[in-house]
Amino acid sequence: MSDDPPLQLKPRLAITIDQAQAIISRVAPGATVHDVIELRGGEISTILEIALADAPACILKVYPAQLQWKMAKEVHVLGLLREVDIPVPRILLADDTRSVIDLSFVLMAKLDGxxxxxxxxxxxxxxxxxxxxxxxxxxxxxxxxxxxxxxxxxxxxxxxxxxxxxxxxxxxxxxxxxxxxxxxxxxxxxxxxxxxxxxxxxxxxxxxxxxxxxxxxxxxxxxxxxxxxxxxxxxxxxxxxxxxxxxxxxxxxxxxxxxxxxxxxxxxxxxxxxxxxxxxxxxxxxxxxxxxxxxxxxxxxxxxxxxxxxxxxxxxxxxxxxxxx
Incomplete structure (x- = not known):
């Protein structure tokens, strides 16, 4: 039997309003963060809704440290779907620099529904x-x-x-x-x-x-x-x-x-x-x-x-x- 430790999924992290604001300001400088809400779903990644006071909400998807490469993969695949007539997430920002939070993430426009x-x-x-x-x-x-x-x-x-x-x-x-x-x-x-x-x-x-x-x-x-x-x-x-x-x-x-x-x-x-x-x-x-x-x-x-x-x-x-x- 393998002695490898279990893979760690769904990083447990608290994104502060200030951190969320720093992320949002990079794509919408005039928008103000109202709240950060963790959403259910996502077996691997942590998924958060960033509610804005004066603009549509965004979705923040944060990838676990052992699977950070999945961030670039999702960006790549969504790029393949850009011209397909089906509603899929639109990437606003992809960041693997760890300059705002210590994990890779994507920021996406929130889909309706x-x-x-x-x-x-x-x-x-x-x-x-x-x-x-x-x-x-x-x-x-x-x-x-x-x-x-x-x-x-x-x-x-x-x-x-x-x-x-x-x-x-x-x-x-x-x-x-x-x-x-x-x-x-x-x-x-x-x-x-x-x-x-x-x-x-x-x-x-x-x-x-x-x-x-x-x-x-x-x-x-x-x-x-x-x-x-x-x-x-x-x-x-x-x-x-x-x-x-x-x-x-x-x-x-x-x-x-x-x-x-x-x-x-x-x-x-x-x-x-x-x-x-x-x-x-x-x-x-x-x-x-x-x-x-x-x-x-x-x-x-x-x-x-x-x-x-x-x-x-x-x-x-x-x-x-x-x-x-």
Whole structure:
């Protein structure tokens, strides 16, 4: 088992009014900071709203010391989306100098709307289908952006480029299976997973061009109008973006769905056009295995050992037979 200490996330820091004012004054010299409010959401970064007395609020996103490179990555990815007709954050300032606070941060214009997850319990099945269809359409437009190679996106582009999706995903599976064993996972299970993945690896060949994938689309990263029939007003948090197969994006978006989420699942698939792809269910099943393995390694890395048993059972039961029902 790895002896590495758990990764430290969501830096706990208090941003004073004076610090916030120093940040705001760099982009809006005449604006006055009224308040600084920590927002819920963001597993990795601390997200704060800077309320201004005489101008629209801004969002301050502060990155943990061990993952400061994600600041430059998010700036890079949002730059790729600048001309796409979907509402995404607009960067006002990116700072890694530690001159105001001792961590890297971005300052963004605040998007209108409220988090979809807060509205979902009161929505009808028809409304859930419609808003998830809109999410699927937006995700498809994100996926329409092509990149030069397959791979995980770093601060300035694809970090370790691969010429094909099969090469990229094979490397990812092997890397995560090795990490799984290093962090205490069962070696025999890892071998069974290798055999299962190899038997289905031809499914990875259908993605012939690297596409921009959000890879973390869920109700906590989607903003909608606060009243009436929800309309999509924003997609946020591109920290996990990758250059890969759009069906990998869908598999991650569907990952936590349960049978009662059928309207959401059906809407997302319809809006995205997922069913147009041959063998889409089997391919999503293989990507779901990748998500489970990745999540197991992540929880082990950040010290959430109580989550590993359930994920291990899912790995043991993994057959790759399609969308979670």
């Amino acid at each position: 409220v988090v979809l997850g807060g509205r979902e319990p009161a929505l009808t099945d028809q409304e859930l289908f419609a808003i998830y269809a809109a999410m699927g359409e937006a995700l498809r437009r994100i996926n329409d952006i092509t990149l030069d190679s397959f791979g995980y996106i770093g601060p300035h582009g694809v970090w370790t480029p691969h010429p094909t999706n099969r090469a990229y995903m094979s490397a990812q599976f092997e890397r995560k299976l090795t990490e799984f064993c290093t962090r205490g996972g069962d070696a025999a299970l890892a071998e069974r997973l290798r055999d299962s993945i190899a038997a289905r690896s031809d499914l990875l060949d259908a993605a012939d061009r690297p596409r921009l994938c959000h890879y973390d689309l869920h109700a906590g990263n989607v903003l909608v109008t606060p009243q009436g029939t929800p309309q999509l007003s924003g997609i946020v948090d591109f920290e996990n973006a990758t250059a890969g197969d759009p069906l990998m994006d869908i598999a991650k978006a569907l990952y936590y769905f349960t049978p009662k989420d059928a309207p959401k699942r059906d809407g997302l698939l319809a809006g995205h056009g997922t069913r147009d792809r041959p063998d889409w269910e089997a391919t999503i099943g293989l990507y779901r295995l990748a998500c489970t393995l990745e999540l197991w390694c992540w929880f082990a890395q950040i010290g959430q050992a109580d989550a590993l048993a359930g994920l291990t059972r899912e790995l043991e039961n993994s057959t790759g037979q399609g969308v979670a029902q």
